[in-house]
Amino acid sequence: MGEEELFWRETQTQTQTQSRSQSMDGAASAAAAGWTWPWTLSVLLVLFTYTLLTSPFCSRFRRRLRSFSSSSSSSISTPAATDSLPSIRTISDLDLKNLIDNLNEEEEEEEEVIWENVIHKTSNSISYEAKCCKPKDGPLKYLSVTTFEDCSVDKLLNFYMDNNYRVQWDKTVVRHQQLQLDHPSSTEIGRTIKKFPFLTPREYVLAWRLWQGIDGSFYCFCKECEHPLAPKEKGYVRVAVFRSGWRIRKVPGRNACEIRMVHQEDAGLNVEMAKMAFAKGIWSYVCKMDDALRKYSAGGKQNNIINPTAVLPIQKVPREFEVVKDMKDAENSMATVNQQHAEICTSKKLTRRPSSKLIANGLLLLGGAIYLSRGHSSLGSKVAMAYLASKLTKRGGAAATASSKKTR
Template identity: 50%
Template sequence: MCAAIAIWFSPVVSKFWREKIDGGGNGWTLTSYTYGYTLAVIVIILICHLLNSRLRFPVPAFQFREQPSARPHAESNSYPDVSPSSALSDVRITTVISELDLKNLIDDINMKFHANEKWEDVINRRTDRLSYYARCCKQKDAPLKYLSVTVFENCSVEMLRDFYMDNDFRKVWDKTLIEHKQLQVDTSSGIEIGLMIKKFPLLTPREYVLAWRVWEANDGSFYCFTKECEYPSAQRRKKYVRVGLFRSGWRIKKVSGRNACEIQMVHQEDAGLNVEMAKLAFAKGIWNYICKMDDALRQYSTLDHSQLTSDVSAVTLIQKVRGQCAAIIAYLE
């Protein structure tokens, strides 16, 4: 507000000083206008200070009353352990991800797109043990939507599922992942909520608070859907950018006729990037990332998984696909 007033007031001040030059060359003169303008300037400065003080100080007080822990979380480097009082209620967490989300994922994976969606190829690469294909759709007033298919040779469905869902091991090989923390698991629905921080080159790291759920179909394939959510203890931190839209899902199934499995993924997120810049970065960097993932998968398959964490998670609480979704999958087989 002060800056706006200063910009508006500057032409008046300039005119005032030009008019005060004494024609006789005796320098600046003081007239009756001088005192009037000086008084006006002083009054405006006082008003600005008063407005600033009134606007500035009540805000933290309001934030403190509504969100008592907002300030400590904004300044801390990590989140505290989740207590029962800070967790989502059992009723609420079971509604974060629904059967409708699974149905929409099945439709997307089977390419039941809207008529106005125009898809274009982005990349198609392969090696002896790996292949990757991706295309994207630019939607109006929405971030890019990606559909990809990755095939891993000599790999079981269960191994690929466990690898994808093992966030502790992901921190070993995925250097973009700074932090991951499990926040809550609902044993009745199988929904897990967690937080992660990811690096973005030359940009502020992005912060994600996500919920995900895993299902198993009758044909032995697995589905997973992940979306953004709010969580009481996961207050926003100033040094990170919170991603407000994140929708991602995949299906892992065996490739018919050979020892291989594929993961088909649909992904859409708004990380605050320019659409064309995001598209270019994806096209240039995704293949190297997939190759690193393949190397990590081969390493993961040699580990003694009995020694790995046995904490309750979405993987240990996998739900069976039922009802309409099961009927759709059976029809598509």
């Protein structure tokens, strides 16, 4: 019995040991199986995330997100540290000279350019007229004059230079970004995105500069340029040729001012299509601009914006340009005066009128003759006619004598 009991106990001990080892192996396998799924899911999640981030859809989404955030935070972004950027020499006084010649239509006298009238519209508060021509080189050239009633030069200048407000009223402007303010050259560079119906958005990287004349007028010239802060991006068509300039000045004799503008732009459109689009849509655009100007003035925005002179110093128009302009104005005025004087002299030769003294004496004599004749009108008229004939004879004789003396 002792050996059987010992055998039984050894057998039971081995059975318990085997069951414990089996249970431990099961727990280990269960634990291993439990860790396998999380690792698999983690690897799959990492692979999916990497694939999504490198997909073209995500790239477009990030670009749109950046543009939305930049446009929603501010329509004009603050320029980067421009002290490290090189000085700008894109625009010179020679550009101003060419602008003045174009505004005065002086270059066309030598080139025989044919202008075509495009539009002439007028309302109670604004008038607009434009014409265009096709130069030998370059895109279409437009010359327009817009006159704003009840508007000052400073008010219109601030309105035109407020790009932040332009984003609000000009629906073609999607975004504007200020790139650089160059104080040595008084030049500003900016980037503007414009969207037109049925067209890919156009990208403008432009430099512009202001001048002030001695008569209080303002000139601005703007042209295309390249800038390190504005690399080319997909999804936009960058405008390669852009030359535009204007002059704002007061209209003499009334509370109004005008902006005379010359504009050339190659936006990649067909010439006839661009001309038709301009003629059909420009008056509506000008009316919207006038409405925005009135709201701009009524809202007192001109007191809230940064005046252009506070950002960059406005250069003075070189004196030699002013002298040339004054001489030409004087020549035109002198020619007008000479023409008027010639017309007056011609009219005097054709219709010589008797002097006021002769007329007064004749009337006095006529009245006296009528009084003396006491109703005999024939007698009074005969006396008056005799007196007038004698006076005219004396006047003709004196004139003949004077002319004969001059010939001698």
